[in-house]
Amino acid sequence: MxxxxxxxxxxxxxxxxxxxxxxxxxxxxxxxxxxxxxxxxxxxxxxxxxxxxxxxxxxxxxxxxxxxxxxxxxxxxxxxETAADDVVSSPVIDSARGQMRWPVKADPGMTVIRQRLTEPPPASPSRMRAHPGREWLVVLSGTALLLLGNRRFRIETHQAAEFPTMLPHAIGAEGGPCEVLGIFDRDARRSHQRPDGGGDKGRA
Incomplete structure (x- = not known):
């Protein structure tokens, strides 16, 4: 049979x-x-x-x-799974913070932010932040400087970084303005939206 x-x-x-x-x-x-x-x-x-x-x-x-x-x-x-109709999406403009944000459809809790950094990261350890969550960073142009605990990382154009946000960290530009694309999970984004987050300037 x-x-x-x-x-x-x-x-x-x-x-x-x-x-x-x-x-x-x-x-x-x-x-x-x-x-x-x-x-x-x-x-x-x-x-x-x-x-x-x-x-x-x-x-x-x-x-x-x-x-x-x-x-x-x-x-x-x-x-x-069926094919998605909304393949192309437009960013959300945040004029107050000077940012463009892209929602990541694979996970509603994740946010993508494109930002132009003009200042170096804060020199004072007290201005570095630590918080739950995960962050990824891609440098679109220029050079970014990532402070992570006691270490310093230069991130060149087209290089990426993924780092544990529970370590004190801050990021800024080195040698002139740079553009970065940051990806934040829900916890990391919530931390950056708090009033003490400094509007993501000298982003941490």
Whole structure:
């Protein structure tokens, strides 16, 4: 008796989602440099079955998609998620702080800020800050100077930094203005919005 397969339920037009999932499977396979035979072996499927799945000659079954997602090191939700319509977004302008902010859709708690720094970081350790959260920094132009505890780091154009914000830290420009793109999680952003945060100037 042949096993029964649960067919993937479609939430938008069958053709659109069906085609998207098949293209995603093939693209993930090719990105890893795997042949049909290699992915089929990893997923416990026959090569002909996988070929028919990719080519649209076999209906998408939930059990097959679960094993394929696992073999491709992704999740079923990511494999079958619908395409986003809002690919392009505009920044939110904060005139008071002289900033542009981009919400990160992958995590509503994260914020992206582009900022032009003109002053060096504060020399006084008392003006360095420590707080919960995570921060990432990319220098778009110029050179930034990051003070982290007792250490100093020069971050050149196109270089990035990720640092533990529980260490006292501050950042500013070195040798002239610089532009930075900062990414803050919810806790870090909340800390920078407090009244004692200095409006993110001489950003810490």
């Amino acid at each position: 042949r096993p029964r397969h649960t067919v993937l339920p479609m939430t938008q037009s069958d053709g659109d989602l069906d085609s998207l999932v098949r293209k995603r499977i093939r693209a993930l396979r090719l990105a890893r440099g795997w042949s049909l035979e290699e992915l089929a072996g990893r997923a416990g499927l026959s090569q002909s079955t996988l070929s028919r799945i990719e080519n649209g000659q076999r209906r998408l079954a939930l059990d097959s998609l679960v094993t394929l997602a696992r073999a491709l090191d992704t999740t079923l939700d990511q494999l079958v």
